[in-house]
Amino acid sequence: xxxxxxxxxxxxxxxxxxxxxxxxxxxxxxxxxxxxxxxxxxxxxxxxxxxxxxxxxxxxxxxxxxxxxxxxxxxxxxxxxxxxxxxxxxxxxxxxxxxxxxxxxxxxxxxxxxxxxxxxxxxxxxxxxxxxxxxxxxxxxxxxxxxxxxxxxxxxxxxxxxxxxxxxxxxxxxxxxxxxxxxxxxxxxxxxxxxxxxxxxxxxxxxxxxxxxxxxxxxxxxxxxxxxxxxxxxxxxxxxxxxxxxxxxxxxxxxxxxxxxxxxxxxxxxxxxxxxxxxxxxxxxxxxxxxxxxxxxxxxxxxxxxxxxxxxxxxxxxxxxxxxxxxxxxxxxxxxxxxxxxx
Numbered sequence: 001x002x003x004x005x006x007x008x009x010x011x012x013x014x015x016x017x018x019x020x021x022x023x024x025x026x027x028x029x030x031x032x033x034x035x036x037x038x039x040x041x042x043x044x045x046x047x048x049x050x051x052x053x054x055x056x057x058x059x060x061x062x063x064x065x066x067x068x069x070x071x072x073x074x075x076x077x078x079x080x081x082x083x084x085x086x087x088x089x090x091x092x093x094x095x096x097x098x099x100x101x102x103x104x105x106x107x108x109x110x111x112x113x114x115x116x117x118x119x120x121x122x123x124x125x126x127x128x129x130x131x132x133x134x135x136x137x138x139x140x141x142x143x144x145x146x147x148x149x150x151x152x153x154x155x156x157x158x159x160x161x162x163x164x165x166x167x168x169x170x171x172x173x174x175x176x177x178x179x180x181x182x183x184x185x186x187x188x189x190x191x192x193x194x195x196x197x198x199x200x201x202x203x204x205x206x207x208x209x210x211x212x213x214x215x216x217x218x219x220x221x222x223x224x225x226x227x228x229x230x231x232x233x234x235x236x237x238x239x240x241x242x243x244x245x246x247x248x249x250x251x252x253x254x255x256x257x258x259x260x261x262x263x264x265x266x267x268x269x270x271x272x273x274x275x276x277x278x279x280x281x282x283x284x285x286x287x288x289x290x291x292x293x294x295x296x297x298x299x300x301x302x303x304x305x306x307x308x309x310x311x312x313x314x315x316x317x318x319x320x321x322x323x324x325x326x327x328x329x330x331x332x333x334x335x336x337x338x339x340x341x342x343x
Contacts, residue, residue: 003177003189015179015189020148026079026174027054027064029190030146037077037172039069041194042142047071051122058100068116068124072131075142076101082149091157094143095167102139106282107323109133134320137284146172150195158196170196214254219262222281231283234323237330238262238279244334245277248341255280266340270297276340277333283323290317297343304339308332 003015020026030036031054039047047069056066065077078094105112113129116122124132135141145158150173161167175191214222220242228235245264246252255261255278263275270276274291287305289312292298302314308329312319326333 003179005179013179013181015177015187018176018178020081020174020176023064023079023081026081026146026148030077030079031065033190034067036174036190036192037067037075037144038192038194041197042170043073047073049075050128051116051120051124053116053120053122056120058097059104060096060100063097063101068128068132070128072128072133072135073142074101074132074135074140075144077144077146079146082147082151090145090147091154091161091169094145094169098139098141098143101141102136105136106139109136109322112136133322137282137320137322138280139282141168143167143169144172145170146174148174148176155195162196170194214260216252216254216262219254219260219279219281222260227281227283231323233327234283237327241277241330241333241337242279245337248337250337250341261286264337266343268343270294270340270343276301285321285323285326287312287319287321288317289314289319297340301336301340304336308336 002017004011005013005015031052034049034052037049039049049067050070051066051068053066055062055064063076064079065075067075067077069075076094076097078090078097080090101112109132113124113132117124145154147154150171154171158169158171161169171194173193173195175189175193177189177191178186179189180186220239223235223238227238242252242262242264249267251265251267251273253263253265253275255263255275260281262279264277264279265271265273265275270293271288271291272293274288276288276291278286278288280286287310289298289302292301299314302312305312306314309332310321310329311325312321
């Protein structure tokens with residue numbers, strides 16, 4: 001199908017549907033024109049990319065394009081042409097890259113940020129870095145397959161994965177046209193169409209009913225059965241601190257994180273039943289300062305955390321600490337639990 005170009009009500013040119021020369025051409029065009037990816041459709045708000053990297057290296061191979069937006073969301077973009085024989089392998093390929101990024105950097109997000117800044121010469125603002133760290137720790141990636149044409153089978157695969165998993169997976173199809181003006185200068189027209197957003201909307205509307213409800217004992221069993229075989233020291237620290245908190249009169253409550261979480265609520269009215277500490281199934285320790293009612297108590301807690309060597313300065317209401325940040329401080333965190341059990 002052609003696109004008719006008119007002026008003053010009359011057709012002056014016709015743009016004929018064309019084909020991309022190769023995958024490299026499509027990659028380059030997305031890299032140089034990242035606004036082709038309709039972020040506002042994915043997020044329902046205006047966002048923009050601040051990082052776009054071609055062939056970001058992982059141990060599973062180079063990702064065609066790695067991008068990061070101004071909120072710290074991470075995008076893995078894999079390009080394929082419909083005429084390529086291996087096009088149906090693209091889903092497995094992009095999941096492999098996501099797994100590689102997660103395995104290498106979930107406990108070392110600073111290494112990921114340093115690689116981007118030092119190897120690719122991008123500057124990451126502090127607020128964006130916080131978003132990156134959170135997304136890496138929770139394994140949150142936006143996976144986008146960009147193609148010139150999507151067949152029915154590929155669309156079905158994406159719809160199935162999005163309906164039966166937590167993968168944030170999309171397909172981006174480009175209609176591509178070329179035309180020449182009267183002087184012979186060539187123009188190109190790209191028409192991007194995002195597929196997968198409708199599945200996300202359905203899933204979001206039903207996420208409350210489909211989310212697993214954890215109990216305290218289920219989370220502790222998860223730590224013993226799933227985390228301990230992979231990371232014994234992490235599992236031991238979570239179990240030790242949870243047991244100590246319970247012994248000191250803190251209340252253990254299951255959280256609502258999709259990875260499973262366990263909230264530690266101090267006794268008394270210090271937070272009106274809200275948690276100060278929360279363990280997430282990914283190993284992240286969350287620290288909440290915003291629930292502390294008494295300003296003096298809040299300042300004492302901040303000073304205690306700072307004195308322990310934890311990277312908390314009191315300027316935010318919530319902190320997410322990576323395992324490598326809090327694991328060496330189990331003794332100090334235990335002292336804080338003791339100190340605030342009788343506040």
